[in-house]
Amino acid sequence: xxxxxxxxxxxxxxxxxxxxxxxxxxxxxxxxxxxxxxxxxxxxxxxxxxxxxxxxxxxxxxxxxxxxxxxxxxxxxxxxxxxxxxxxxxxxxxxxxxxxxxxxxxxxxxxxxxxxxxxxxxxxxxxxxxxxxxxxxxxxxxxxxxxxxxxxxxxxxxxxxxxxxxxxxxxxxxxxxxxxxxxxxx
Amino acid sequence: xxxxxxxxxxxxxxxxxxxxxxxxxxxxxxxxxxxxxxxxxxxxxxxxxxxxxxxxxxxxxxxxxxxxxxxxxxxxxxxxxxxxxxxxxxxxxxxxxxxxxxxxxxxxxxxxxxxxxxxxxxxxxxxxxxxxxxxxxxxxxxxxxxxxxxxxxxxxxxxxxxxxxxxxxxxxxxxxxxxxxxxxxxxxxxxxxxxxxxxxxxxxxxxxxxxxxxxxxxxxxxxxxxxxxxxxxxxxxxxxxxxxxxxxxxxxxxxx
Numbered sequence: 402x403x404x405x406x407x408x409x410x411x412x413x414x415x416x417x418x419x420x421x422x423x424x425x426x427x428x429x430x431x432x433x434x435x436x437x438x439x440x441x442x443x444x445x446x447x448x449x450x451x452x453x454x455x456x457x458x459x460x461x462x463x464x465x466x467x468x469x470x471x472x473x474x475x476x477x478x479x480x481x482x483x484x485x486x487x488x489x490x491x492x493x494x495x496x497x498x499x500x501x502x503x504x505x506x507x508x509x510x511x512x513x514x515x516x517x518x519x520x521x522x523x524x525x526x527x528x529x530x531x532x533x534x535x536x537x538x539x540x541x542x543x544x545x546x547x548x549x550x551x552x553x554x555x556x557x558x559x560x561x562x563x564x565x566x567x568x569x570x571x572x573x574x575x576x577x578x579x580x581x582x583x584x585x586x587x
Numbered sequence: 588x589x590x591x592x593x594x595x596x597x598x599x600x601x602x603x604x605x606x607x608x609x610x611x612x613x614x615x616x617x618x619x620x621x622x623x624x625x626x627x628x629x630x631x632x633x634x635x636x637x638x639x640x641x642x643x644x645x646x647x648x649x650x651x652x653x654x655x656x657x658x659x660x661x662x663x664x665x666x667x668x669x670x671x672x673x674x675x676x677x678x679x680x681x682x683x684x685x686x687x688x689x690x691x692x693x694x695x696x697x698x699x700x701x702x703x704x705x706x707x708x709x710x711x712x713x714x715x716x717x718x719x720x721x722x723x724x725x726x727x728x729x730x731x732x733x734x735x736x737x738x739x740x741x742x743x744x745x746x747x748x749x750x751x752x753x754x755x756x757x758x759x760x761x762x763x764x765x766x767x768x769x770x771x772x773x774x775x776x777x778x779x780x781x782x783x784x785x786x787x788x789x790x791x792x793x794x795x796x797x798x799x800x801x802x803x804x805x806x807x808x809x810x811x812x813x814x815x816x817x818x819x820x821x822x823x824x825x826x827x828x829x830x831x832x833x834x835x836x837x838x839x840x841x842x843x
Contacts, residue, residue, distance in 0.1 A: 420750060428774045467715075520708065
């Protein structure tokens with residue numbers, strides 16, 4: 402993949418993140434699905450462009466809501482992890498995709514919860530806060546209390562996202578698959 | 588847009604709000620530096636009085652630039668989480684030893700610290716955004732790095748196209764009998780039936796854009812960066828940022 406293709410694929414990845422999240426919320430799905438573009442860019446273009454897609458998504462979203470900037474680190478980490486996996490193994494085999502999904506569904510909430518605990522004290526301002534408070538009252542530390550509700554939704558969210566990307570890559574012409582085609586074909 | 592085009596009406600200029608103390612003359616780069624220093628200063632401050640003092644300085648800066656009301660309105664975005672922090676931390680914080688009814692004093696103070704820090708972050712970030720404007724920040728990104736500028740510009744032009752593509756795909760799928768509601772599995776099917784065609788079409792269109800960039804010779808010659816004058820406003824921003832950090836670090840050392 403040459404640089405010019407990467408320069409136009411990154412904006413599409415950012416657009417997919419935004420549109421994917423918008424569609425998920427308009428369908429009232431209980432997951433975010435707002436990292437599909439990052440995963441797609443990382444799988445096709447590799448880790449650095451994937452990380453750039455993730456980081457830029459949050460920076461552009463921050464032009465409307467500056468507090469989105471904090472979670473750019475999560476998106477960057479997702480891009481790096483998927484990118485390195487795709488460069489090494491491609492992104493078309495279901496086992497590779499499953500492992501990638503499992504890794505990011507653990508790493509993303511660890512980073513996300515660390516940020517959320519520092520910036521927001523682990524709370525969201527929603528009904529889930531009572532559950533977090535209940536865990537704290539039961540003796541859990543703030544990080545653990547904030548992490549437990551996030552891990553389940555992240556597992557579903559990230560596994561769905563990676564498999565959506567796998568289906569998209571399978572539907573793409575060979576010339577557009579990049580690293581996702583696998584090391585022997587890239 | 589000139590006055591002739593608008594028929595004598597004042598033209599709408601998107602971007603930052605006007606600056607009564609001449610902040611508009613300060614370039615975006617130094618403002619970003621000052622904001623970054625502000626974020627770092629808030630991170631480095633571990634006490635309620637320290638954070639409160641910085642919040643007061645930010646409010647004074649907002650008052651001086653006539654941005655106080657927009658800034659206070661921006662706090663509404665974190666109002667619920669702030670309230671939640673005070674209540675939940677008072678009720679459930681594990682380290683509380685002194686209690687008033689069911690609320691712990693130590694938990695309340697930890698919650699208050701997080702709320703003031705959160706308001707500090709929100710204030711610094713919104714002051715930058717309100718005083719600079721998204722368009723100026725995007726232009727600045729293009730000045731810093733040409734590739735970054737083209738990616739941000741393309742993103743802003745691609746987003747409405749993708750949104751329209753999504754609406755068209757939804758209409759097409761509904762015409763084929765797809766229902767938008769239903770249980771979770773049905774909703775996931777709808778999601779995939781809409782999103783996958785949008786992504787594939789966008790990537791194919793992007794490939795066309797890459798060919799266009801190649802044909803137009805993008806990246807084949809190095810762009811000469813315009814020389815920037817160092818203004819007094821820029822120097823003030825850099826000095827202010829450094830002073831802010833030094834003051835916070837010195838206070839921490841003195842209080843240790």
